Amino acid sequence: MAGNPNKPCNTETTKEEKGKDSNKKKEEEKEMAPTSSSAMHRSSSRPQLDVSGAAIQGNFEERNPTILLPNQSDDISHLALDIGGSLIKLVYFSRREEQSSHDKRKRSSKQRFWISNGNRRSYPILGGRLHFVKFETGKLNECVDFISSKQLHRGGIDSPSWRSGSQTDQNIVIKATGGGAYKFADVFRERLGVSLEKEDEMDCLVAGANFLLKAIRHEAFTHMEGQKEFVQIDHNDLFPYLLVNIGSGVSMIKVDGDGKFQRVSGTNVGGGTYWGLGRLLTKCKSFDELLELSQRGDNSNIDMLVGDIYGGLDYSKIGLSASTIASSFGKTISETKELSDYRPEDISLSLLRMISYNIGQISYLNALRYGLKRIFFGGFFIRGHAYTMDTISFAVHFWSKGQAQAMFLRHEGFLGAIGAFMSYEKHGLDDLMAHQFVERFPMGAPYVGGKIHGPPLGDLNEKISWMEKFIQKGTEITAPVPMAPPGTTGVGGFERPSSKGDTLRSDASAELNIGVLHLVPSLEVFPLLADPKTYEPNTIDLSDHGELEYWFTVLSEHLPDLVDKAVASEGGTDDAKRRGDAFARAFSAHLARLMEEPAAYGKLGLANLLELREECLREFNFTDAYITIKQRENEASLAVLPDLLMELDSMNEERRLLTLIEGVLAANIFDWGSRACVDLYHKGTIIEIYRMSRKKMQRPWRTDDFDLFKKRMLGSGDQNVQPYKRALLFVDNSGADIVLGMLPLARELLRRGTEVVLVANYLPALNDVTANELPEIVAEAAKHCDILRKAAEAGGLLVDAMINIQDRQKESSDSVPLMVAENGCGSPCIDFRQVSSELAAATKDADLVILEGMGRALHTNYNARFKCDALKLAMVKNQRLAEKLVNGNIYDCVCRFEPAQEL
Numbered sequence: 091m092a093g094n095p096n097k098p099c100n101t102e103t104t105k106e107e108k109g110k111d112s113n114k115k116k117e118e119e120k121e122m123a124p125t126s127s128s129a130m131h132r133s134s135s136r137p138q139l140d141v142s143g144a145a146i147q148g149n150f151e152e153r154n155p156t157i158l159l160p161n162q163s164d165d166i167s168h169l170a171l172d173i174g175g176s177l178i179k180l181v182y183f184s185r186r187e188e189q190s191s192h193d194k195r196k197r198s199s200k201q202r203f204w205i206s207n208g209n210r211r212s213y214p215i216l217g218g219r220l221h222f223v224k225f226e227t228g229k230l231n232e233c234v235d236f237i238s239s240k241q242l243h244r245g246g247i248d249s250p251s252w253r254s255g256s257q258t259d260q261n262i263v264i265k266a267t268g269g270g271a272y273k274f275a276d277v278f279r280e281r282l283g284v285s286l287e288k289e290d291e292m293d294c295l296v297a298g299a300n301f302l303l304k305a306i307r308h309e310a311f312t313h314m315e316g317q318k319e320f321v322q323i324d325h326n327d328l329f330p331y332l333l334v335n336i337g338s339g340v341s342m343i344k345v346d347g348d349g350k351f352q353r354v355s356g357t358n359v360g361g362g363t364y365w366g367l368g369r370l371l372t373k374c375k376s377f378d379e380l381l382e383l384s385q386r387g388d389n390s391n392i393d394m395l396v397g398d399i400y401g402g403l404d405y406s407k408i409g410l411s412a413s414t415i416a417s418s419f420g421k422t423i424s425e426t427k428e429l430s431d432y433r434p435e436d437i438s439l440s441l442l443r444m445i446s447y448n449i450g451q452i453s454y455l456n457a458l459r460y461g462l463k464r465i466f467f468g469g470f471f472i473r474g475h476a477y478t479m480d481t482i483s484f485a486v487h488f489w490s491k492g493q494a495q496a497m498f499l500r501h502e503g504f505l506g507a508i509g510a511f512m513s514y515e516k517h518g519l520d521d522l523m524a525h526q527f528v529e530r531f532p533m534g535a536p537y538v539g540g541k542i543h544g545p546p547l548g549d550l551n552e553k554i555s556w557m558e559k560f561i562q563k564g565t566e567i568t569a570p571v572p573m574a575p576p577g578t579t580g581v582g583g584f585e586r587p588s589s590k591g592d593t594l595r596s597d598a599s600a601e602l603n604i605g606v607l608h609l610v611p612s613l614e615v616f617p618l619l620a621d622p623k624t625y626e627p628n629t630i631d632l633s634d635h636g637e638l639e640y641w642f643t644v645l646s647e648h649l650p651d652l653v654d655k656a657v658a659s660e661g662g663t664d665d666a667k668r669r670g671d672a673f674a675r676a677f678s679a680h681l682a683r684l685m686e687e688p689a690a691y692g693k694l695g696l697a698n699l700l701e702l703r704e705e706c707l708r709e710f711n712f713t714d715a716y717i718t719i720k721q722r723e724n725e726a727s728l729a730v731l732p733d734l735l736m737e738l739d740s741m742n743e744e745r746r747l748l749t750l751i752e753g754v755l756a757a758n759i760f761d762w763g764s765r766a767c768v769d770l771y772h773k774g775t776i777i778e779i780y781r782m783s784r785k786k787m788q789r790p791w792r793t794d795d796f797d798l799f800k801k802r803m804l805g806s807g808d809q810n811v812q813p814y815k816r817a818l819l820f821v822d823n824s825g826a827d828i829v830l831g832m833l834p835l836a837r838e839l840l841r842r843g844t845e846v847v848l849v850a851n852y853l854p855a856l857n858d859v860t861a862n863e864l865p866e867i868v869a870e871a872a873k874h875c876d877i878l879r880k881a882a883e884a885g886g887l888l889v890d891a892m893i894n895i896q897d898r899q900k901e902s903s904d905s906v907p908l909m910v911a912e913n914g915c916g917s918p919c920i921d922f923r924q925v926s927s928e929l930a931a932a933t934k935d936a937d938l939v940i941l942e943g944m945g946r947a948l949h950t951n952y953n954a955r956f957k958c959d960a961l962k963l964a965m966v967k968n969q970r971l972a973e974k975l976v977n978g979n980i981y982d983c984v985c986r987f988e989p990a991q992e993l
């Protein structure tokens with residue numbers, strides 16, 4: 091919303107004044123509203139969530155069970171709108187998780203043990219997803235059709251009230267902001283029978299920005315000369331800042347806190363100006379077309395530069411280079427030329443620079459006026475466009491002499507809509523934290539949301555046929571637009587950005603930068619992290635282009651094998667083949683997109699890529715691609731476990747501890763995600779490979795802290811040591827890895843009086859063992875081992891044990907328990923900023939963490955520090971990683987012991 095052009099644009103409007111204004115407006119509306127529209131709600135009649143008598147419906151073991159609210163009578167809307175001059179922005183919430191066959195399998199397992207969370211809430215009451223969609227305001231009907239087709243105004247197709255038909259549309263109130271909330275209220279009433287409850291635009295913008303800056307980890311970034319860098323915002327040091335929202339017009343708001351702000355300025359030269367003038371001057375048919383034209387433009391043909399005035403020289407005395415724009419459109423004063431003599435590309439770029447530069451400059455002056463160091467720019471004018479951001483950044487940097495910094499927001503265009511959504515008090519979103527959001531990039535959002543609107547694809551078949559049909563289009567989307575030769579001058583004399591980040595894709599680009607936000611309120615920061623603020627899970631920095639290229643190649647080359655396994659896991663049917671093909675295309679498209687713009691989905695690390703691959707598989711309904719392999723390897727390993735245990739029991743404790751650690755490292759070779767290992771499997775049986783791997787376990791290992799660990803475990807000389815109280819073992823692969831490696835180590839800890847929690851994945855990833863599979867494996871192993879059996883019984887793992895209950899209670903009461911906890915992840919790596927509340931609860935009294943495998947101990951967490959002792963064990967199954975990380979070779983081993991970090 092721009093300032094009134096008839097008023098100076100720096101007219102201040104305080105929030106209090108605004109409040110008075112909007113109350114007055116509301117009163118006027120009330121008087122004017124016909125009685126039939128008495129449903130036009132005021133805050134007093136705002137629907138509230140009544141959680142009295144709330145009960146979990148169905149199985150308590152479900153991750154996101156339905157919460158039954160027997161006393162809830164108000165209509166609950168899951169939709170909010172920001173109806174601007176050019177675009178309608180829609181934020182909607184879908185409550186229900188799709189039920190995967192994995193979940194179904196999980197529910198059928200009776201043996202699963204859950205650690206009690208005490209008073210913690212272990213179920214996500216508001217678990218669900220936040221979706222972001224936009225429409226052109228001129229196509230309001232399409233927006234209404236979209237809402238209607240998804241029944242969003244009634245809480246979504248899946249809402250119980252919609253299915254039972256218990257909800258009447260007359261009572262439905264939808265929060266809306268922006269001018270269109272007034273202008274189009276009748277359309278919504280007539281077409282959907284709903285009332286729009288207007289929320290103040292500035293209130294919403296600020297609420298949306300504050301929410302995003304606090305809740306989304308990689309929301310804010312800087313963009314200078316083509317380089318995008320994410321900025322970690324400290325929640326306690328966020329205010330004050332200047333929020334500049336560039337829509338059709340521009341608002342500049344000084345934000346001092348939640349709900350505390352002042353609109354200090356604005357300018358009527360904004361996105362509408364660019365689009366309006368651009369349309370007249372270039373005959374472009376859409377904003378995006380105009381923006382795309384600018385990519386190929388050279389503004390020096392239109393703008394008068396300092397060099398044009400000074401005969402090619404800089405005006406260095408006052409710090410102006412020859413390429414600085416002295417006068418936007420200054421060259422077009424030439425009387426000999428007509429509009430048709432100028433290239434539309436050059437006009438577009440010149441216009442874009444004029445407007446962006448102007449906004450950057452006015453913003454800085456306002457920041458200066460109020461002593462604000464940080465300026466956040468939002469609004470759909472920006473559209474993730476590199477030139478626009480660079481120009482604004484340059485202006486801020488130039489005029490502030492580097493003292494102020496322009497920052498941009500990934501959800502730039504949705505601030506108002508998010509704010510309107512948050513104004514439903516019942517959602518209680520304002521309390522949510524970064525660790526409770528997981529952003530995902532489903533095929534349905536980035537690739538189909540390509541047009542100005544795009545309902546995420548509904549069912550699997552739609553997704554597959556979209557991939558088949560539009561693969562050509564997908565390639566176009568991800569391919570860079572050819573650039574004009576560089577060398578044109580820009581504002582203030584910086585050359586046009588030459589990084590790949592400045593390529594403009596189709597109009598899908600805006601959607602490509604944001605995904606669907608999964609709200610999982612049960613996620614927590616791992617309580618044993620020494621310093622969560624500085625914790626960075628990824629070891630490999632993919633902003634290094636060489637690294638990026640290497641890992642992209644590795645993942646691309648692994649694809650055919652992965653597809654084979656995935657298709658086989660689903661019986662090799664034609665349907666599975668079709669899905670496999672679609673998966674490969676989808677994942678390749680994501681890779682290509684990220685290769686072109688690594689920061690497109692937020693800060694990119696190797697763990698994100700490995701997780702994206704798993705997410706893509708799940709999206710095409712491959713719930714457990716390695717299931718057959720996992721089962722086969724478990725069986726083979728369980729068959730030799732009794733012999734191994736006997737061998738171990740014949741050793742003295744020192745020899746045994748060493749053999750156990752060797753065993754873990756040797757068995758970590760069974761990794762179906764490593765190309766080198768997969769090649770090995772074609773040459774031998776599981777047992778042969780295991781034996782070979784054990785034989786090669788010569789100390790010293792590449793990183794070898796075994797002696798330190800041994801000292802802590804066994805003491806030295808006469809010195810006795812206290813056993814660890816509770817150890818969390820982050821286990822990795824199925825088969826030999828868990829059965830012959832980690833379980834025997836767990837047994838040793840149990841034998842020494844340490845409680846053991848086996849922490850495993852919530853969802854399958856490659857051949858990793860899942861928490862759901864562990865009780866069965868432990869039960870099998872326990873058949874051959876009393877220590878494991880008693881501990882598993884004490885831990886409640888052996889519900890179906892053969893012994894009678896009384897005996898079990900007697901025996902288990904004096905045993906330390908062996909338990910299982912799920913980690914909340916479905917990836918080969920682990921991000922300790924987001925773990926399940928079950929795992930967080932299990933950290934109580936834990937004084938040892940053991941991380942096993944490349945994914946959890948090397949790719950992520952290699953540099954992580956914990957409040958308790960930590961042992962990191964892995965075999966490095968990749969030559970390049972071995973060289974980079976430990977200056978060694980493939981199959982080298984890492985045994986890193988780190989005593990508790992002093993705080």
Ligand SMILES: CC(C)(COP(=O)(O)O)[C@@H](O)C(=O)NCCC(=O)O
Nearest residue numbers: 761763764765918943944945946968
């Ligand atoms: C995916 C993995 C992290 C799994 O390793 P794990 O955690 O099972 O030890 C690893 O196999 C990997 O980094 N693979 C890609 C590198 C390669 O194929 O050489």
Ligand SMILES: [Mn+2]
Nearest residue numbers: 822823858918
């Ligand atoms: Mn693994």
